[in-house]
Amino acid sequence: xxxxxxxxxxxxxxxxLYALIAMGxxxxxxxxxxxxxxxxxFIMLGGMITWTLYTGFGVNPLLCLAVCGPLTFILGFxxxxxxxxxxxxxxxSPAVFESNSVLASFALLFIIQNxxxxxxGTQQHGYTYLRITVNLWGAKFGANRxxxxxxxxxxxxxxxxxxxxxxxxxxxRASAQDAATAGLMGVNIDMVLxxxxxxxxxxxxxxGVLISMYYPIxxxxxxxxxxxxxxxxxxxxxxxxxxxxxxxxxLGLVGSVVTYLDPGLSLVAYYFIFIxxxxxxxxxxxxx
Amino acid sequence: xxxxxxxxxxxxxxxxxxxxxxxxxxxxxxxxxYTVVLVYTILMYIILTMSWVLFSGPTGYxxxxxxxxxxxxxxxxxxxxxxxxxxLVICIGGLASSCVAFLVGALTLRLKGIYFAxxxxxxxxxxxxxxxxxxxxxxxxxxxxxIPVENNTIYYVMLAILVVxxxxxxLIRRSKYGLALQSIGEDEEAAAHTxxxxxxxxxxxxxxxxxxxxxxGSIWAIRLTYIDPLIAFDINNSFMxxxxxxxxxxxxxxxxxxGAVVFSYLREVLITKFPYYxxxxxxxxxxxxxxxxxxxxxxxxxxxRKGALRGQHANP
Numbered sequence: 142x143x144x145x146x147x148x149x150x151x152x153x154x155x156x157x158l159y160a161l162i163a164m165g166x167x168x169x170x171x172x173x174x175x176x177x178x179x180x181x182x183f184i185m186l187g188g189m190i191t192w193t194l195y196t197g198f199g200v201n202p203l204l205c206l207a208v209c210g211p212l213t214f215i216l217g218f219x220x221x222x223x224x225x226x227x228x229x230x231x232x233x234s235p236a237v238f239e240s241n242s243v244l245a246s247f248a249l250l251f252i253i254q255n256x257x258x259x260x261x262g263t264q265q266h267g268y269t270y271l272r273i274t275v276n277l278w279g280a281k282f283g284a285n286r287x288x289x290x291x292x293x294x295x296x297x298x299x300x301x302x303x304x305x306x307x308x309x310x311x312x313x314r315a316s317a318q319d320a321a322t323a324g325l326m327g328v329n330i331d332m333v334l335x336x337x338x339x340x341x342x343x344x345x346x347x348x349g350v351l352i353s354m355y356y357p358i359x360x361x362x363x364x365x366x367x368x369x370x371x372x373x374x375x376x377x378x379x380x381x382x383x384x385x386x387x388x389x390x391x392l393g394l395v396g397s398v399v400t401y402l403d404p405g406l407s408l409v410a411y412y413f414i415f416i417x418x419x420x421x422x423x424x425x426x427x428x429x
Numbered sequence: 430x431x432x433x434x435x436x437x438x439x440x441x442x443x444x445x446x447x448x449x450x451x452x453x454x455x456x457x458x459x460x461x462x463y464t465v466v467l468v469y470t471i472l473m474y475i476i477l478t479m480s481w482v483l484f485s486g487p488t489g490y491x492x493x494x495x496x497x498x499x500x501x502x503x504x505x506x507x508x509x510x511x512x513x514x515x516x517l518v519i520c521i522g523g524l525a526s527s528c529v530a531f532l533v534g535a536l537t538l539r540l541k542g543i544y545f546a547x548x549x550x551x552x553x554x555x556x557x558x559x560x561x562x563x564x565x566x567x568x569x570x571x572x573x574x575x576i577p578v579e580n581n582t583i584y585y586v587m588l589a590i591l592v593v594x595x596x597x598x599x600l601i602r603r604s605k606y607g608l609a610l611q612s613i614g615e616d617e618e619a620a621a622h623t624x625x626x627x628x629x630x631x632x633x634x635x636x637x638x639x640x641x642x643x644x645x646g647s648i649w650a651i652r653l654t655y656i657d658p659l660i661a662f663d664i665n666n667s668f669m670x671x672x673x674x675x676x677x678x679x680x681x682x683x684x685x686x687x688g689a690v691v692f693s694y695l696r697e698v699l700i701t702k703f704p705y706y707x708x709x710x711x712x713x714x715x716x717x718x719x720x721x722x723x724x725x726x727x728x729x730x731x732x733x734r735k736g737a738l739r740g741q742h743a744n745p
Contacts, residue, residue: 364554
């Protein structure tokens with residue numbers, strides 16, 4: 142029973158992170174139409190900045206959320222303004238823009254990763270924060286992991302409320318359905334698309350902060366998270382925010398079960414689920 | 430006048446190609462040493478890029494699987510190179526990749542657009558993790574060593590693969606299969622309605638393109654002499670062919686080759702001169718190319734040529 146509880150809670154802890162990462166990517170692809178292969182690099186940036194601030198200046202990692210979020214948001218917004226907006230204007234059709242933006246995101250991946258490796262080196266970094274054991278009905282977990290889950294859920298919910306309850310959120314949803322028509326209805330489309338890309342980057346950055354509290358981080362860590370984020374996004378249904386949330390927790394649970402059996406196989410298992418899903422229901426759990 | 434020029438063009442193409450290959454074959458005698466290494470590295474990238482274009486060019490499916498096929502070739506070579514003669518190892522490497530491509534293709538080529546790109550991107554990560562897990566668990570090793578062979582041997586094998594690939598590409602383009610592939614890229618549904626067996630054609634072409642990538646991987650493994658899953662399944666081997674093809678421009682036949690030559694040379698120079706900044710520089714070059722050269726180098730050249738021609742007509 143305790144083993145079972147262990148696996149389930151570990152799965153939820155992992156799933157919270159996955160959900161957060163995937164929601165960011167879902168927003169970037171679902172609204173801004175950028176299949177961002179450099180998504181993981183923003184996660185890496187968040188983790189690395191947190192490591193520097195905590196080990197160098199003693200800044201509380203939770204406070205780093207308030208630093209890395211805005212930083213990656215601004216970076217994302219600038220990138221959208223300078224790169225993706227231009228591409229959007231020069232591409233003949235949405236399909237051409239989609240493949241062009243994939244290529245541009247490779248270029249960004251190279252650039253961000255190289256700049257980061259100049260700054261932080263290629264070795265692993267890590268720090269200890271809140272490594273207190275908490276006993277949950279017999280299952281033992283580090284307090285840092287529970288804090289991570291809590292913040293992932295808070296950020297996810299705040300984001301969901303923003304999209305469903307605010308005026309700006311309405312503009313985002315309208316743009317996701319039909320960007321051209323939304324523009325005709327008075328939505329500042331450049332602003333909305335830029336905002337979506339930036340929000341996606343910010344969520345990746347904040348996820349990076351949370352990841353660094355528990356996992357060791359290094360400059361090349363991004364790729365694995367990009368793959369996971371893409372699997373979750375497809376699992377939940379492209380562009381569906383609740384779908385990403387559910388998909389994230391589902392994949393987290395699967396990952397936790399497989400890690401219990403053999404830690405080396407977790408990514409293989411994710412991929413197996415991904416293949417099954419694509420064969421059975423390619424539109425995802427919440428897809429239309 | 431026009432007819433004669435057209436005929437000349439028809440003859441000149443193969444003749445030029447033949448001269449080029451003969452020159453390449455003579456290269457180790459003329460300039461031995463580092464030049465050979467540099468040129469076979471460039472040849473390797475040409476093979477990757479041409480193989481990628483063979484499938485993704487006409488059909489429009491963005492495949493990020495080259496690194497997976499390349500890595501399968503590398504591992505075939507690592508396992509077999511001490512037991513079997515080299516040509517056989519390379520053939521097996523190509524066939525093994527092709528089999529995997531066939532399976533993957535049969536499973537996933539019904540997926541459209543971005544799904545296929547995501548799937549193939551993840552495939553590389555999947556096989557890498559699986560091989561790493563397998564090696565650690567059952568062989569208690571992380572990497573493997575290979576017995577090095579002479580540089581000239583590697584060079585000639587690369588050249589041979591390229592020659593076969595070039596012939597295959599030309600044959601496919603000139604046959605009705607090439608036309609059918611093109612029609613898939615333009616409108617898949619219409620192609621299916623005109624009687625093209627869309628899925629079969631895609632899967633077979635995908636498998637053919639993997640043969641050459643796998644073969645190139647098996648000979649590249651011997652040049653590396655030490656391999657582990659992280660080296661063998663480096664995702665950059667998926668990105669590079671795509672980027673080289675786009676950089677060269679897929680509108681023209683020679684575009685991808687031009688892109689591969691220029692880009693891989695640039696890459697070698699940047700790696701040796703700026704080992705710590707080369708990815709940054711490559712990223713910037715790419716970004717500029719995507720933003721300002723939408724049709725690649727070949728597109729730029731065509732534009733310049735047309736501009737020059739127009740100039741001639743304007744001033745008789």
